[in-house]
Amino acid sequence: MSKAFGFKGYGGPEVQGFLDVTTPVPGAGELLLAVRAAGVNPADWKLRTGFMREVFPMKLPAVFGYEVAGVVEAVGPDVEGFAVGDEVFGSVMGGGYAEYALVPVHSVARKPAEVSFTDAAALPVAAATAFDGLTQLGLAAGQTLLIVGVGGGVGVAAAQIARHWGIRVLGTASAAKREFVETLGVTHVAYGDGVADRVRAAAPDGVDGLFDLVGGDALRAVGALVAAPNRLVTAVDPGAAAEFGGHMIERSRDSHVLEVVAGLAASGALNPFVNAVFPLVQAAEALSAVETGHAEGKIVLQVG
Numbered sequence: 627m628s629k630a631f632g633f634k635g636y637g638g639p640e641v642q643g644f645l646d647v648t649t650p651v652p653g654a655g656e657l658l659l660a661v662r663a664a665g666v667n668p669a670d671w672k673l674r675t676g677f678m679r680e681v682f683p684m685k686l687p688a689v690f691g692y693e694v695a696g697v698v699e700a701v702g703p704d705v706e707g708f709a710v711g712d713e714v715f716g717s718v719m720g721g722g723y724a725e726y727a728l729v730p731v732h733s734v735a736r737k738p739a740e741v742s743f744t745d746a747a748a749l750p751v752a753a754a755t756a757f758d759g760l761t762q763l764g765l766a767a768g769q770t771l772l773i774v775g776v777g778g779g780v781g782v783a784a785a786q787i788a789r790h791w792g793i794r795v796l797g798t799a800s801a802a803k804r805e806f807v808e809t810l811g812v813t814h815v816a817y818g819d820g821v822a823d824r825v826r827a828a829a830p831d832g833v834d835g836l837f838d839l840v841g842g843d844a845l846r847a848v849g850a851l852v853a854a855p856n857r858l859v860t861a862v863d864p865g866a867a868a869e870f871g872g873h874m875i876e877r878s879r880d881s882h883v884l885e886v887v888a889g890l891a892a893s894g895a896l897n898p899f900v901n902a903v904f905p906l907v908q909a910a911e912a913l914s915a916v917e918t919g920h921a922e923g924k925i926v927l928q929v930g
């Protein structure tokens with residue numbers, strides 16, 4: 627048996643807690659990892675509430691966590707190219723807040739030696755979503771990107787990758803995050819009343835692309851600033867994006883994208899900004915910090 631943090635029914639934080647789980651055995655196409663770090667994401671608490679239960683029913687009890695970094699403990703029967711003791715990171719479809727996790731081999735990559743376990747665990751959701759969204763936007767160096775919600779995990783990764791590609795970046799964030807986002811080379815735009823006018827003033831030649839991480843009225847306030855509808859992507863609100871001709875980001879969740887973002891992290895071009903690391907025993911506190919909706923950078927659990 628091993629320890630994991632999850633939920634036994636849908637609801638608020640009252641349904642979550644530690645579970646004793648049978649240590650899994652890797653099947654075909656899987657690796658078993660001894661987890662060293664697990665990223666904490668808004669999807670974790672959103673799925674606990676059951677808001678997606680009709681399209682994405684979960685087998686309960688469920689263990690939180692969609693991204694992990696760790697050491698290969700066992701290798702599935704047909705897996706080639708990985709061995710016990712390898713340091714890797716990857717995407718999981720639940721099961722990350724645990725001492726051991728099964729990872730499909732098609733969504734795992736080697737952890738570069740220069741990247742810590744905690745930083746690596748922060749890449750598969752936020753940085754890979756940022757990479758997928760920017761790739762779909764297809765902006766060229768010198769063009770201008772607006773990121774709605776630049777101060778969170780996906781926003782800081784998208785800002786750095788875009789800057790690395792030579793794209794000018796404006797980002798909406800609370801006034802409290804101005805200094806932080808400016809360190810990323812981003813022109814800070816405070817959200818709230820008058821946000822569209824502030825964007826126009828900061829980018830008088832217009833906005834070539836929009837990357838939305840908030841949705842709803844925050845997106846509607848600025849969606850019309852993008853001239854070409856295919857240059858608007860969202861990670862969160864396809865309905866509001868469609869009002870402007872935009873669309874949901876298509877996630878790849880494959881090893882290739884993980885290798886690319888790990889390379890950027892290893893070279894120093896991408897810092898996932900892990901601003902808080904909690905031990906697994908404090909998983910509830912870590913999740914609560916993300917559930918506020920105002921996290922800065924990433925929050926990661928350290929395991930073992």
Ligand SMILES: NC(=O)c1ccc[n+]([C@@H]2O[C@H](COP(=O)([O-])OP(=O)(O)OC[C@H]3O[C@@H](n4cnc5c(N)ncnc54)[C@H](OP(=O)(O)O)[C@@H]3O)[C@@H](O)[C@H]2O)c1
Pocket residue numbers: 667668669751752755774775776777778779780781798799800801803817839840844861862875877916919920921922923924
């Ligand atoms: N589809 C996918 O595959 C996928 C993948 C990753 C994430 N997502 C979704 O994308 C969203 C962002 O994820 P994340 O990991 O970056 O979240 P996060 O780390 O929790 O950050 C959310 C950020 O939104 C900012 N924010 C809140 N209200 C805002 C507003 N009205 N205008 C501008 N910024 C605002 C907050 O900063 P302030 O303090 O400045 O308010 C915070 O920094 C979440 O809804 C998540 O579920 C989807």
